Amino acid sequence: MAEDSIYSELKKEGMSRRGFLKFCGLVAGAMSFTMLPPIEGLTDVRGVQSPVKHGTIEMVAKALQTKQRLPVIWMEFQDCAGCTEALTRSKSPTLVDLVLNKITVEYHETLTAAAGFQTEEAKLAAMQKYAGQYILVVEGSVTDLDDGIYCTIGGKSSMELLREAAAGAAAIVATGNCAAFGGLPRAKPNPTGALGVYEVIKDKPVVNIPGCPAIPEVFTSVLAQFLVFGTLPELDALHRPKNFYGTAIHDRCLRRPFYDAGKFALSFDDEGAKKGYCLYKLGCKGPTTYNSCATLKWSGGLSFPIQSGHPCLGCSEPNFWDGGGFYQGQSAPISKPTGTVAAAAVAAGVAIAAGVGMANVAQKKAAHSADKEEEE
Numbered sequence: 197m198a199e200d201s202i203y204s205e206l207k208k209e210g211m212s213r214r215g216f217l218k219f220c221g222l223v224a225g226a227m228s229f230t231m232l233p234p235i236e237g238l239t240d241v242r243g244v245q246s247p248v249k250h251g252t253i254e255m256v257a258k259a260l261q262t263k264q265r266l267p268v269i270w271m272e273f274q275d276c277a278g279c280t281e282a283l284t285r286s287k288s289p290t291l292v293d294l295v296l297n298k299i300t301v302e303y304h305e306t307l308t309a310a311a312g313f314q315t316e317e318a319k320l321a322a323m324q325k326y327a328g329q330y331i332l333v334v335e336g337s338v339t340d341l342d343d344g345i346y347c348t349i350g351g352k353s354s355m356e357l358l359r360e361a362a363a364g365a366a367a368i369v370a371t372g373n374c375a376a377f378g379g380l381p382r383a384k385p386n387p388t389g390a391l392g393v394y395e396v397i398k399d400k401p402v403v404n405i406p407g408c409p410a411i412p413e414v415f416t417s418v419l420a421q422f423l424v425f426g427t428l429p430e431l432d433a434l435h436r437p438k439n440f441y442g443t444a445i446h447d448r449c450l451r452r453p454f455y456d457a458g459k460f461a462l463s464f465d466d467e468g469a470k471k472g473y474c475l476y477k478l479g480c481k482g483p484t485t486y487n488s489c490a491t492l493k494w495s496g497g498l499s500f501p502i503q504s505g506h507p508c509l510g511c512s513e514p515n516f517w518d519g520g521g522f523y524q525g526q527s528a529p530i531s532k533p534t535g536t537v538a539a540a541a542v543a544a545g546v547a548i549a550a551g552v553g554m555a556n557v558a559q560k561k562a563a564h565s566a567d568k569e570e571e572e
């Protein structure tokens with residue numbers, strides 16, 4: 197084990213071998229690893245096969261015993277800090293705590309205890325120390341309009357700060373719709389000239405994790421993959437990880453059978469709404485919105501907007517605030533997915549949900565082997 201490895205750092209903080217292997221199980225679950233055959237018989241409470249694969253936990257454990265910490269610098273511009281807030285409500289708070297607090301974040305504008313010049317100095321010191329190695333996380337949109345006066349921190353504009361931090365980054369993760377596509381600040385008439393990060397930074401890999409806020413498990417999964425393997429997930433044309441943004445919410449929606457049967461709620465308090473009918477005629481953007489909300493859900497997998505009776509607002513797509521208006525019935529025709537596509541989408545959804553949701557099962561297996569190791 198390397199002296200300065202992640203494992204040795206965690207050990208110094210008092211983590212046991214059992215705790216470490218549990219953590220590896222969580223990371224493996226979060227990555228929904230797909231390269232190796234699944235562990236036979238590792239299923240969730242519904243009997244769904246876990247996508248956690250043979251050797252994944254061992255592979256994660258080996259990597260964390262040799263790799264050094266992954267530094268993260270987290271900057272906020274025109275935002276509400278909702279993505280940071282959502283992370284604290286994550287389905288896997290242990291993983292989030294460990295990944296963000298113990299082994300990554302060097303600088304976070306909302307969470308830092310320091311203020312003023314002290315904070316700026318800490319950020320610059322981290323950027324110099326980890327030049328070329330750190331992940332830059334951006335929350336919020338940037339703007340250049342009127343010399344950037346609409347968003348300045350420590351006397352520098354958001355654009356200047358973004359370019360400065362991006363220069364030394366190994367990769368950039370734009371979390372939330374504002375950082376990815378401009379979000380609410382970009383709504384008409386876009387008074388600040390808000391832009392998404394990938395429209396500005398062209399010489400570094402930029403991963404977009406749009407949502408309002410971003411789904412915490414998706415964010416953690418991207419970070420975990422880079423932490424363990426030094427790679428980024430495969431991205432779509434809008435720079436979103438394909439494994440989480442590959443299918444429309446409509447294709448995994450629990451109200452989909454009502455859509456197919458032509459049963460729609462026409463107001464928020466009619467009989468159809470009470471019976472859980474499809475929300476398409478109340479403006480649901482699920483058919484044109486790509487994200488994992490219907491499978492990963494929120495607040496520990498409890499629910500997501502459509503399940504709770506609210507139409508999808510399309511917050512993981514560009515131009516979502518102005519794109520069609522909230523609560524206005526959809527009129528554009530929807531191309532119905534074929535049975536094969538729909539089935540594949542459902543299977544993919546289950547796999548993603550199981551990948552993260554199965555972390556507990558993986559944890560138990562890892563903890564069991566740690567117990568055996570300790571006994572031996």
Ligand code: SF4
Pocket residue numbers: 445446447449450451452453455473474475476480481482483502508
């Ligand atoms: S239109 Fe919306 S509520 Fe209806 S099935 Fe599609 S995603 Fe679900």
